[in-house]
Amino acid sequence: MDADAQGRVRKEIAEAPWVFVLMWLGFPLIGGALLWGLSRFVDWLSGQDWVPFEGLFDLAASAPEPYLTIGAIVVGVLLGLGLAFLGHADSLKVTITDDDITATRGGKSKKVATTDVTGAFRDGKYLVLLGANGTELLREKTDIPRERMRQDFIDCGFTWHEADPHADEWRRWVDGTPDLPKGGNALLRTRTKELKKMDPDLADIDKELRDLGVMVRYDKGKHYWRLSNRD
Structure with missing residues (x-):
């Protein structure tokens, strides 16, 4: 939307x-169909030593019809709903409001003051908001179409870069790099350790890095870094 009742949301x-x-219709339908199809082979699968969770298939094979079919479809639908x-x-x-830009995912929000943003761009699937001296204020993954995002930011008066203006400054991180600030x-x-967790929490770490003037991005299992252009 372009404006709320108070005219704050742009x-x-x-x-x-x-x-x-x-997503909500397709995933449950696909899940139900897949498990229904799998249930047709449950007798054969229960007798194969190489099949994982063999005990689960043995249990399913012992279920009479129509309970096997109904159960398979229900479980498939529930798995699809979970996905x-x-x-x-x-x-x-x-x-985007008059005061700030808020990125929300999974109930968690990151907020950046509108006046701090000097430009925006897409780095692959990532939305990046830039601040003074090349500082990255926000880097968030998204599947929102790039062109729609580009036009919305332009409509709100922001500078949109067609590519990362600091692309040639990124360097692959190797532990012990001497050019990084202390810490x-x-x-x-x-x-790196946090990223190995199921639900990594990087907000505090990234803030500490930004405070040191270090921008960071993670691509294909490797960290890359650059320094902001501080005086």
Whole structure:
């Protein structure tokens, strides 16, 4: 939307509604169909030593019809609903107001003052907001179409870069890099360990890195870094 009742919200940028409709309808249907198909082979699968969770298939094979078919479909639908929930929760919504830009995902929000933003761009699937001296204020993954996001930011009066204006400054991080400020290597080691967790919490680490003037991005299992252009 372009404005709320008080005229404060300028844009809400999110996945198109049809994406969520497809997710909530499609995933349960696919899940139910897949497990129904699997249930047709449960007798054969229960006798194979190489099949994982063999005991589960033995239990399913002992179930009479129509309970086996009904149970398989119900479980498949529930699994599909679970995937739809996770997909919906992981989707990004960006709200631009007169005062700030808020990125919300899974009930967690990151807020950046509108006046601090000097430009925005897409780095692959990541939305990046830039501040003074090349500082990255926000880097969030999103599947929102790039062109729609680009136009919405331009409509709100922001400078949109067609590519990362600091692309040639990024360097691959190797532990012990001497060019990082004091404490930078330790923070990147901690960040690497945190990324191995199921639900990594990087906000505090990234803030500490930004305070040191270190920008960081993670691509294909490797960390890359650059320094902000501070005086």
